[in-house]
Amino acid sequence: MACDLVVVGLGYVGLPLARRACEAGLSTVGYDISEQVVSHLSDGRSHIDDLSDADITAMRAAGFRATTDPRVAGGADTVVVCVPTGLTPDGDPDLAALRAACRSVGAGLRPGTLVVVESTSHPGTTEELVRPLLERSSGLRVGDDFHLAYSPERIDPGNAAHGIRNTPRVVSGCTPLCTKYAVAFYGRLVDTVVVARGTREAEMAKLLENTYRYVNIALVDEVALYCDKVGIDVWDVLRCAGTKPFGFSAFSPGPGIGGHCIPVDPRYLEAKAESEGFSFRMLSAARGVVAQMPAHVVRRAAGLLREEGRSLNGARVLLLGVSYKPDVADVRETPATQVARGLRARGASVSYHDPYVPRFSADGVPLPREESLAEALASADLAVLLQDHACYEAGLPAQARCAVLDTRGSTEGERVSRL
Numbered sequence: 001m002a003c004d005l006v007v008v009g010l011g012y013v014g015l016p017l018a019r020r021a022c023e024a025g026l027s028t029v030g031y032d033i034s035e036q037v038v039s040h041l042s043d044g045r046s047h048i049d050d051l052s053d054a055d056i057t058a059m060r061a062a063g064f065r066a067t068t069d070p071r072v073a074g075g076a077d078t079v080v081v082c083v084p085t086g087l088t089p090d091g092d093p094d095l096a097a098l099r100a101a102c103r104s105v106g107a108g109l110r111p112g113t114l115v116v117v118e119s120t121s122h123p124g125t126t127e128e129l130v131r132p133l134l135e136r137s138s139g140l141r142v143g144d145d146f147h148l149a150y151s152p153e154r155i156d157p158g159n160a161a162h163g164i165r166n167t168p169r170v171v172s173g174c175t176p177l178c179t180k181y182a183v184a185f186y187g188r189l190v191d192t193v194v195v196a197r198g199t200r201e202a203e204m205a206k207l208l209e210n211t212y213r214y215v216n217i218a219l220v221d222e223v224a225l226y227c228d229k230v231g232i233d234v235w236d237v238l239r240c241a242g243t244k245p246f247g248f249s250a251f252s253p254g255p256g257i258g259g260h261c262i263p264v265d266p267r268y269l270e271a272k273a274e275s276e277g278f279s280f281r282m283l284s285a286a287r288g289v290v291a292q293m294p295a296h297v298v299r300r301a302a303g304l305l306r307e308e309g310r311s312l313n314g315a316r317v318l319l320l321g322v323s324y325k326p327d328v329a330d331v332r333e334t335p336a337t338q339v340a341r342g343l344r345a346r347g348a349s350v351s352y353h354d355p356y357v358p359r360f361s362a363d364g365v366p367l368p369r370e371e372s373l374a375e376a377l378a379s380a381d382l383a384v385l386l387q388d389h390a391c392y393e394a395g396l397p398a399q400a401r402c403a404v405l406d407t408r409g410s411t412e413g414e415r416v417s418r419l
């Protein structure tokens, strides 16, 4: 079936893109290998935070459909690849999904198609991995027969102010004509298109953005560790430093870094640089600091209980918010897992409260979920606020009778201690 766009991979990145394309009047089909994702979407159900069921219904009314049949890519003018690029169990870049997606797309590729990769990866991925895979599986040539470009997605789940349309979009093609087609495509979806000099510059720009965040969070984490050791209030330090109107961007310390991007993308850069004989010392130092944070939370939790003459062993500890960022359900790479593991290892009985996360396990062992925040706080020996969901701003943790360890610096109260 002919269509304007096929989106490959219908997750946090691909589904909002498909929605934006539907809004812009493009006939859009989604392809995903997950039967569950496709059947949910076909039933009008959304599986990601930023889209509601009503959004899916509106997309379907605009002609959107989802399928597990990769042959749809053969009928599209443009194919955008949004598959995951995570890490292997050993912590190395895992490009298996991107390879598989390229083979499926390549197998049915028609001359004249524009293929764009949005998945995050190291510089050189488009030219060195995607291009040969597509050319080999299709028998077509980039530049002569089809167009290939890279455009890093910048979506920030849960961000109401910046979405696909009003976030400038970096784009670059393998040839000037590839760039021209890619710019024309994104020009229909976003307000501002920024042309990078080449695909490697576009790939590197994305990694710089996320690495910048990673390194700066590591810096304030380390400042927090130092301040804790010597008795300086790090939150007051941040409040004061944050008043400087130039030359300082505020980042906050926390229990660790989660999500599919910030803890993962620096590893892509580091691994690629290592293979080229370059050592990114800043990244390995940052990783070392970030890795200490869950254990620091556990130590602080133990310290608070000790002040009350208790120990973690046998204590009822309530985790507040286990997703990796506020007001979303995504628990990928969440530091809550390591905090729960550390608390359990010291004998605590750990439960959690999170309105967004219906089930949560650490190391395959489920944590009991508390439905009522007030009741959970009343029966806990210690509450650890790991994620500052808006529901906690109402003040219940601040009024808790048990000790509260606030790892986000967002709560104040008699029984509250901040990280």
Ligand SMILES: NC(=O)c1ccc[n+]([C@@H]2O[C@H](COP(=O)([O-])OP(=O)(O)OC[C@H]3O[C@@H](n4cnc5c(N)ncnc54)[C@H](O)[C@@H]3O)[C@@H](O)[C@H]2O)c1
Pocket: 008, 009, 010, 011, 012, 013, 014, 031, 032, 033, 034, 037, 082, 083, 084, 085, 097, 098, 100, 101, 104, 118, 119, 120, 121, 153, 154, 155, 156, 157, 260, 261
């Ligand atoms: N989540 C974010 O906030 C964010 C932001 C910017 C960039 N990115 C990048 O975008 C990419 C996608 O991330 P995501 O968060 O949307 O992932 P996701 O896990 O939410 O969704 C990916 C989807 O791709 C599907 N998939 C996997 N292999 C496939 C294949 N071979 N063919 C077709 N579909 C396949 C999965 O079933 C899943 O539905 C990653 O490279 C990520 O680093 C993510």
